[in-house]
Amino acid sequence: MPGPIRTRFAPSPTGYLHIGGVRTALFNWLFARGRGGAFVLRIDDTDVERNLEEALQPIVDGLRWLGVDWDEGPGAGGDHGPYFQSQRADSHRAAAARLVERGHAYWDYATPEELAAERETARTQGRRFLYSRRFRAETPADRERFEAEGRSGVVRLLMPREGTCRFTDAVRGEVEVEWAAEQDHVIQRGDGSCLYHLASAVDDHQMAISHVIRAEEHLSNTPRQIFIMESLGYELPVFAHLPFVAEPGSSKKLSKRKLARYLQHDDFRALAERGESIARTAGIEVDDTFNPVIVDFYRKVGFLPEALVNYLALLGWSLDDKTEDFTPDELVQSFSLERVNRAPASLDPQKLLVFQGRHMAARPVEERVELTLPFLRLAELVAEPPSEAEVDRLRRVVEAAGDRIVVAGDILDYADFFLPDHELPYDEKAFEKRLVKPEEAGDLLRRFRIELGEVEAFDAVALERGMRAFTEARGIKLGQIIHAVRVAVTGKAVGFGMFETLEILGRESCLARIDRALAELEARR
């Protein structure tokens, strides 16, 4: 298999980039990049595609976002174009004609009804259907005769009916299929347009693809493509069939019905809901492609592309028994087809989140600020453009939040730091439990508020010292005051360290918020 390494990803323009599809693209890309080869993006569209532009955009955007860049294809040019299958129809037809000429394919004039009848007979007799070739035109005269009968012809492959097709798959090893298991597939329709298997074989050859790395669903299609390629005198590429990404559902079009089924998985639903919650507060549009099977979902809620890439690479591939963290560069260096798994792998949202968390935690604070800021802007929690003070506060919040911010959109969990004091919402349960129910809460909070107004340095260290002195003087436990203060200044029962919270908020906000909480408490009693 001489010649330079060239791989390709050939999606249909469906309007979205599927997680399984992107894994296939990624493996092709990793393989090419690791071996100094080229990665080609070919669009397997058809003439009938409407709004090609619109259907292609999410795919292009998704790949770019992930850093899976292509050397040839839409937007990149290349010497092997055009890169849209619909524009290669002439080549396909020429190949079909050549196949007929060489006796590897034939014109056939059976009607759909006649074919259906043969299929039915085979089925009732419990045997495998193989077309009888009854309406095969062996000569131009035959064609004329059939056409005179008003029949229209298609071109079919003249598949061997004996012998075995053997090939070596780079991930599955030796594969054997009886030739007789293969149908005389149609390669050219009655209207002259060509079908996928022919088009794919021709395009792969003309684009000098050296390794066809694709999903397992194509394994059974390989013999017929080998037949086409060999009949045309093409050199065979190396085939590598990747195991399925066993996400809920198949690679087929996503339907509402299926989405509902995916969401029966607790982890899946949890991820989807987390994303929806982020989208809701950020005012991001949520349509039916906004779900964790679609790459765009991850971009929108603030995943790091390299985290997704890292996780996806490990879905069906591993380097050894322990290495899990890879940068894209490291993946390029270590990836090999030999270590691709044969069994299907399913997407584990929780583990994905763990990878995301690790990659996020590794980013310096400044970068995390930049990643999270857009969500604050979308949610209109900061001015446009954000003031220096706002960015500074964000920096402190990001630092304090630490690994609590897993995806960038998680910053919205801390919206209360950016809300005007008088708009702070209270978590009802927390307010009830920490302020209303404990009888002494109001009184303690009032007294603590006075100390807070007088504390000299409003920083975490001094504040902690102050509060401890406060509790010791009264012989109470820290827990008796701290929870009340937390609810008063953040509205919530949970958050990060109390004293850093107070410091970030600053004296003015803290006092205002405590006053407001006290007033609210008064009103309820």
Place this chain on the structure above:
RNA sequence: GUCCCCAUCGUCUAGCCAGGUCUAGGACUCCAGCCUUUCAAGCUGGCAACACGGGUUCAAAUCCCGUUGGGGACACCA
């Protein structure tokens, strides 16, 4: 239905090709404990798998056969 592919903890996987070092290793989840002002994190410990049945062999997760289960392909879809 026919053909093809696949099968290690709940999940992702290492080990399988070159059988012994595997009372099967790692990671995620889960559980318990520690830490602790809440949450998250962290630390310690724990539960948990070679689908089943035969065979080959001194020895099988590893090799062979069968069974079962899962997936895919069998279109004038891609």
